[in-house]
Structure formats: C-alpha cells, structure tokens
Amino acid sequence: LNYIHADLVISSWFGPDTHLDRARLTNLMIKSSLTNSRLKWTVYYEREMHQNPSSDEIKRHLDYLKKWFAWRNTWAHINGKPVIFVYN
Secondary structure (H helix, E strand, O other), X not given: OHHHOOOEEEEEXXXXXXXXXXXXXXXXXXXXXXXXXXXXXXXXXXXXXXXXXXXXXXXXXXXXXXXXXXXXXXXXXXXXXXXXXXXX
C-alpha cells in the first residue's frame, strides 16, 4: 500500500473472534512494521450496524482492542490515544 501514498488503513471489524480478527490484523500490522512502512492501522467497529451492543459489551470490545492491537506502533494514534472508527 505504500505505492498509493496512504498513511492510514481502516479494516472492518465486527468484534472479537470474528473473521480471524487477531490473526488477520496482527499479520497486517507485523508486515507493515517489517517493511518499515509508515502505514498506521485501525478498525471500523461495525457491530453497531446490525446490533445495539450494551455499553458493557462496547467496553469489553475496546479493552480487547487495547490488549491485542492498540499498543502496537503500527496502530493509529492521535495525541497518544488510539484511533477507532465506529459505525453510526
């Protein structure tokens, strides 16, 4: 993706353990890191599209993102805070 001069990649995400989320996202971020890419990754949280998750469920999902992805240097941050897009 470096050839398109992109700085940010947004991946659809429906929640933990969906669409091989850990394997897929981790692999993409590792590949970006190994190639010294400037790309940053984040997710588009799509659970809101078809469901109305409770605040507890949303918190669990945000905690999950923090535990598995948001700490990586290839995750997008603004002012030190992880970037996450939410379907609305």
